[in-house]
Amino acid sequence: MALLKTGEQCWSLAELVQAVVLLAHCHALCSFVFGSGADVDPPQTPRVPLGTPPGTPRRRSLDSSCEVACLRERIQKAQEEKERRGERLLNSQNLLYTDVDEEDELVCAADPSRFDSDPAFGYQEFARREEDHFQVFRVQDYSWEDHGFSLANRLYSDIGHLLDDRFRKVAALPSPRGPDLKRAIWNYIHCMFGIRYDDYDYGEVNQLLERGLKLYIKSVTCFPDATKGPLCPLPWAPLKPAEKVHINVLIMEARLQAELLYALRAITQYMIA
Known part of the structure; x- marks a missing residue:
């Protein structure tokens, strides 16, 4: 919250929330783009002039x-x-x-490393951290519906309604394999970010999600930039195109909400301190 301190370069709470929303969208879209393969250009088919059979060279005349x-x-x-x-x-x-x-x-301008104050910053395994440093984010204590929505809407006009509409539409999407699998995927993604639901049995995650699918979800969620490298190929090939898009939409929206929850909770704590 150093940006909110008084000074010439200080930010307002509204500006901070706007920046958080933009960053969260950027991170979530990275997962969708790399996971769905949207960054790969489709093969271009050669254009054939009308009335010209394929493989027939088109004769040009300079008479006109x-x-x-x-x-x-x-x-x-x-x-x-x-x-x-x-x-x-x-x-x-x-x-x-x-x-x-x-x-x-x-x-110099094309090198982004000079803007990176912490090159080692990245995803950390919540489950493997020492218990002294790991604190569970319980949705019952701070949720989007009860806390994040109202704060975002208060500080950034109408953004709460727009985001809430997105989350509701994703929740209403028909799942190719049923609502239980969709909920397991959503909660598994939040679990990777240390967010837990007290009313959910996490044993269902292992029952409904095969190991290969879990590896795919974790790769796209936590390391989207590494999925294109030869050392880290996407490990879940049997997905149908419709299922792949559906899962990547869930990954995008769940990651977006997870980042917003952490940021908005920190802003709330700053405001009441």
Whole structure:
């Protein structure tokens, strides 16, 4: 909460909530993009002109006035480009050192590591932490419905309604394998972030989620950037396309809500301190 301290660079609570919402969306979308394969460009099929059988080369003619005009235009542009190259060649010596400085600035600007104050920051296994450092986030003590929604709506106008509408729509989505599996996936994702539901039997997670599916969910949820590397392929191949999209939507929304719960609870504690 150092950003809220008084000073020239201080933030308001509304600005902080807006930043938290943006960051949470960015993190959640990373999981969806990498998990669903949306970052892979689909193979492009060659375009076949209308009326031309596949595999038949299209004959072009320069008899039409349109194509002759286009050819003249290309020749003129080539001549103009040649003249511009000559002018740039004359000025290249004067701009040599300036170009080097600009390249250095571009390289520096393209390196995001200088903005990272904690390179080792990342996901930590909640289940493997020492008990002294691990405190369970109980939904009964702070939930989206009873606490997060009202605070977000109060500090960031209407965002609470928009987010709540998203969560409700995801909860109402028909699950290909039944509502029990959907709830198990949602609670398993929250469990990986240390969020627990007192009224849920977590034994159902192991009963309903196969080991391969759990590995897939954990990879996409906690390490989405590593799923594309050769050392960490996605381990759950039998998913159908519809099931894969459905699970990745659940991952995206559950991760979004988990991050919002932690951030909004911290803001609440700051406000009442």
